[in-house]
Amino acid sequence: MTVKAIIHGDEGLRLGEMPTPAAKKGEVVVALKTAGLNRRDLYIPARRENKGHDLILGSDGAGVVEAVGQDVTRWSVGDEVMINPSLNWFEKSDGSPEGFRLLGMPDDGTFAEKIVISEEQLEFRPAYLSWEESASIGLAGLTGFRALITRGxxxxxxxxxxxxxxxxxxxxxxxxxxxxxxxxxxxxxxxxxxxxxxxxxxxxxxxxxxxxxxxxxxxxxxxxxxxxxxxxxxxxxxxxxxxxxxxxxxxxxxxxxxxxxxxxxxxxxxxxxSMMGSRDELREMLVFAEKHHIRPVIDRILPLDDALEGFKMLEDSSQFGKIVFTV
Structure with missing residues (x-):
């Protein structure tokens, strides 16, 4: 079994197929509905060294819990969630902790039909946001909130x-x-x-x-x-x-x-x-955004099949706001 995905590897950036992910202990499989494009996704293909394997790009996404692994307690099948792309950074701190990294390299990311991820990296998606908006507020919102409020x-x-x-x-x-x-x-x-x-x-x-x-x-x-x-x-x-x-x-x-x-x-x-932020700050940002009814600005919504068009728009900086893929 395979899933459709936007992949970077020795053949460059392409739409392709990857093995269907399965949940291990403490992990959750999310069937993604939407995924948000970030400038980081544009830079990764040029900066990856010693590729050696195919990588699914993407840091932001929202979807429905499809399966849970052993010992998962926070989530149930059917829960609507968004991805926290700031991996292994849970408590607010002056700098990022050892082990921090961003989803989408070296880990497979969100530009796919499904993703497997630690249960600690999920949050309930904001009910007042659309699926497209839910996939647009994670990385950008956390980055902006920490830069403005925590660090600024x-x-x-x-x-x-x-x-x-x-x-x-x-x-x-x-x-x-x-x-x-x-x-x-x-x-x-x-x-x-x-x-x-x-x-x-x-x-x-x-x-x-x-x-x-x-x-x-x-x-x-x-x-x-x-x-x-x-x-x-x-x-x-x-x-x-x-x-x-x-x-x-x-x-x-x-x-x-x-x-x-x-x-x-x-x-x-x-x-x-300032760079990204902690889960504490992500949750603060989500509460603040909902209180003030703040919505991500979306410039373009594209099907995953047309994702490379979105990369070109971002390269040209022609967008105002976010580019989102429907999966």
């Missing part, structure tokens, strides 16, 4: 500046920050994306190519959330107030930068790294 220490009344307005994480950060009482400013090269960000709740949306010093001269930026990388990093730091905090959770452009250390310590700014 955002307070009500803060002004938050977020370069790059189109990613799934940023569309959730905009909503989280507004719900928590912040003023939110974003950037984008695309006029359409700037308009979409404003409709989502951003207070201002400026052109990435504009003079940020001029555009922001009347603003006091308390917190910057950076994920673009070298293309914007130093401008982001210049925009930040003295004593402000800059949180970095990604680098979609080049990740090696030149940094003026004298400027940094003279202005007494903080630069903080």
């Amino acid at each position: 220490k955002m307070k009500k009344g803060d002004t938050v500046f977020v370069p790059g307005a189109g990613s799934g994480v940023v569309t959730l950060i905009i909503q989280f920050a507004k719900a928590a009482g912040a003023r939110v400013i974003v950037t984008s090269r695309s006029e359409e994306k700037r308009e979409q960000a404003l409709k989502l709740g951003a207070d201002r949306a400026i052109n990435t190519h504009a003079d940020w010093n001029e555009e922001l001269k009347d603003e006091t930026i308390d917190l910057v959330i950076e994920s673009v990388g070298k293309a914007t990093f130093n401008r982001s730091l210049q925009s930040l107030k003295n004593g402000g905090r800059l949180v970095v959770f990604g680098a979609t452009t080049e990740d090696v930068i030149d940094l003026d250390l004298r400027e940094l310590f003279n202005r007494q700014q903080e630069i903080v790294g």
